[in-house]
Structures are given as structure tokens and as C-alpha cells.
Amino acid sequence: WNIPEGAPVIASVGRVDKQKDPMMLLDAAAIVLREIKDAVLVFAGHGPLLQKCQARAEELGIAASIRWIGWIPDVRPLLARMDVLALASRWEGMPNVALEAMACRKAVVATRVGGTPEVVVHDQTGLLVPPRDPEAMAAALLDVLRNSTRRTEMGRKGRARVQQEFTVSRMVDRNQCLYED
Numbered sequence: 001w002n003i004p005e006g007a008p009v010i011a012s013v014g015r016v017d018k019q020k021d022p023m024m025l026l027d028a029a030a031i032v033l034r035e036i037k038d039a040v041l042v043f044a045g046h047g048p049l050l051q052k053c054q055a056r057a058e059e060l061g062i063a064a065s066i067r068w069i070g071w072i073p074d075v076r077p078l079l080a081r082m083d084v085l086a087l088a089s090r091w092e093g094m095p096n097v098a099l100e101a102m103a104c105r106k107a108v109v110a111t112r113v114g115g116t117p118e119v120v121v122h123d124q125t126g127l128l129v130p131p132r133d134p135e136a137m138a139a140a141l142l143d144v145l146r147n148s149t150r151r152t153e154m155g156r157k158g159r160a161r162v163q164q165e166f167t168v169s170r171m172v173d174r175n176q177c178l179y180e181d
């Protein structure tokens with residue numbers, strides 16, 4: 001993906017559409033890139049806003065720091081390379097990509113919408129910010145990127161949370177209890 005060795009990597013995995021609010025993430029990235037000039041934002045996914053987002057990155061002067069890698073069948077290599085997952089959704093169900101990132105011991109910065117707070121525990125496995133707030137998203141990303149000890153601890157706690165709360169057997173047990181009730 002032409003990411004320089006040692007560059008901090010923020011990843012966004014999902015459709016490039018209104019729900020995932022990639023424009024807000026680009027605005028946040030512009031703020032982050034003023035502070036951490038070698039950071040890279042990787043977008044994995046396609047969608048109807050792709051060309052508008054690419055134009056917005058040009059307008060913001062950050063296009064050289066963005067990688068548009070499109071849809072990839074296996075996100076594990078990206079999860080391994082990234083430092084933090086950014087999920088800027090305006091609305092969300094159960095964000096599977098957050099679970100995948102946490103399972104890979106990665107911190108998550110996400111908007112506090114839908115089922116996201118059920119997955120990401122604020123200040124433990126990641127940071128939650130209001131939707132449509134690029135300044136808050138940028139501040140949270142900067143916090144996580146600047147503190148490797150905190151980021152590593154969030155990743156460790158995220159992995160433990162996935163193993164404890166989101167295994168197949170745990171979800172089957174929960175569904176069974178729901179049906180019995």
C-alpha cells in the first residue's frame with residue numbers, strides 16, 4: 001500500500017457512503033496530519049462517495065497521506081499494519097470491523113452510535129466520540145497515536161473483551177437465554 005516504514009496508520013474499513021461518514025473522517029485526518037505529518041489514513045472499501053472523498057482529500061491538501069485500497073477480501077493484513085481503527089459512522093448496528101480490530105489487539109476510535117458502545121468500551125478498548133464531530137475524532141486519534149503504551153493496553157483489553165464477550169458460544173448462550181425468556 002506504499003506506506004512508509006514506521007508511519008502511524010489509521011484505517012477505515014467499510015463502505016464509502018453516508019452511513020460511514022468518510023467526509024467527517026477526512027476532516028479529522030486533516031487535523032491529525034497537521035500534528036503527525038507522517039501519518040497515513042487507509043480506506044478499505046468502495047462506495048458511492050469515493051470520488052467525492054478523493055476530491056475532498058485534494059481540497060484539504062492531504063491526498064498524499066491517504067491510501068484508497070478499495071475492497072479487500074481479507075482485512076487481516078491491514079489490521080496487522082494499522083495502529084488504530086477509525087469508525088466515523090453516523091449510525092451503526094453491531095460494528096463487526098471493531099470486533100475484528102479488537103481481536104487483533106488494536107485500539108478503536110469510533111462514534112458513539114448504535115451498537116458501537118456495546119462493543120467498544122470508552123477509555124478501555126478505545127475511545128468513543130460524538131458523531132459528525134471531526135474535532136473530537138481528531139483529538140481521540142491524536143491521543144491514541146501519541147501514546148503507544150495506552151494504545152497497546154487498549155489493544156490488549158480489546159482482545160480480552162472479544163474473547164470473553166463475543167465468542168460464538170457466548171453469543172449462542174445469550175440467544176438461547178433470550179428465547180427461553
